[in-house]
Amino acid sequence: MTNTMKIAALALAAGFIALPFNASAQTAPKSADPALVDAYVKATFGKAPPEWQERIVPDETLKTCNAFHNNVPSKEADAIVKRELAKVVYPADGKFLGDxxxxxxxxxxxxxxxxxxxxxxxxxxxxxxxxxxxxxxxxxxxxxxxxxxxxxxxxxxxxxxxxxxxxxxxxxxxxxxxxxxxxxxxxxxxxxxxxxxxxxxxxxxxxxxx
Ligand code: HEC
The missing domain is CATH 1.10.760.10 (Cytochrome c-like domain)
Structure with missing residues (x-):
């Protein structure tokens, strides 16, 4: 595997990023056959612990990004940003700078x-x-x-x-x-x-x- 693929695979494993793999960020991806991708994910991560298995399934945000190959129309983009912003927990004391x-x-x-x-x-x-x-x-x-x-x-x-x-x-x-x-x-x-x-x-x- 190339390094980019390794990073993509690890990020995918933890449910970080959207499919299909997109080597150069935010540019139009070449579509991979979804069945091939599913088989690859299953073969690689099928033996992961149960608490990991749910992370293999994309959440609403990733599903939307996948459906539009990351080029989401502004209405969907706004909905994603709103949903994700609601997840951010800011430091209780308002301090953003650590060490x-x-x-x-x-x-x-x-x-x-x-x-x-x-x-x-x-x-x-x-x-x-x-x-x-x-x-x-x-x-x-x-x-x-x-x-x-x-x-x-x-x-x-x-x-x-x-x-x-x-x-x-x-x-x-x-x-x-x-x-x-x-x-x-x-x-x-x-x-x-x-x-x-x-x-x-x-x-x-x-x-x-x-
Ligand atoms: C898998 C690749 C990846 C990793 C790992 C990653 N980033 Fe990023 N980051 C990006 C990409 C792509 C962008 C530009 C697109 C965007 O804004 O999302 C970005 C944008 C940013 C920006 C905004 C830059 C701007 O233009 O203002 C910051 C800040 C940032 N990253 C910090 C971090 C920090 C800190 C880490 C480590 C904890 C990190 N990133 C890890 C891919 C990554």
Whole structure:
């Protein structure tokens, strides 16, 4: 499998993204035969634990994105964004910024979401699979845009900080058929991990902004 396929397969396993596989984000996909895709999913994930099996079935949001090959008309897009936004739980104390040093670890961690994981494995965000963040990191995917200077470019504005929290918590609350995982909504990352990632993007001391 290519790396893109591996990422897609893992993301699919955890019910993160829409079918069919879409190697270059948000462009018109080549349709795969649905029966072939079903057979592939069954062969690969059929032995996963029962609590995983329900994740193989797409939810309303993914079903809509699939039906329109991710090019949803604005009415459907609005409905998705509204539904996903309702899932976002903001920090009770209104603080969006955690510790960028911890966020750096989360961004670099690609563990989790595999049924071979030992119990208690803490999942990471695997952000580098799709994004450039620190300039010194040479290995990163390009499915998503570069996030270098993210906070600096946005003048560390409070509304941009909140938007980033929303984006990481539930990427489809911002962009209806995004191929970025819904980290908070799908319980891959917890609130503190997301705050730490927001700090990685927005702390002026973070290497992302240096
Ligand atoms: C499977 C690929 C994938 C992974 C993994 C991923 N992203 Fe993304 N991300 C994308 C794509 C594609 C976009 C652009 C489309 C969109 O906005 O949804 C994006 C957009 C973003 C944006 C908005 C960028 C802008 O233009 O303002 C932020 C912020 C972001 N991602 C942060 C993260 C963080 C932090 C992580 C790790 C926890 C992460 N992403 C993991 C694919 C990914």
């Amino acid at each position: 960028w040093k911890e966020g750096r670890k989360v961004a670099n961690n690609g563990r989790g979401g595999q049924f071979s994981d030992p119990p208690g494995t803490v999942a990471g965000g695997n952000c580098y699979a799709c994004h450039q963040l620190e300039k010194s990191e040479v290995s990163y995917g390009t499915l998503g845009p570069s996030l270098t200077n993210y906070g600096k470019d946005r003048k560390y504005a409070p509304d941009e900080i909140k938007n980033a929290f929303t984006k990481i918590y539930d990427s489809q609350a911002v962009f209806a058929c995004s191929s970025m995982p819904r980290f908070g909504a799908n319980k891959v990352l917890d609130e503190k991990q997301i705050q730490d990632l927001v700090a990685l993007l927005f702390d002026p001391e973070s290497p992302v902004n240096k």
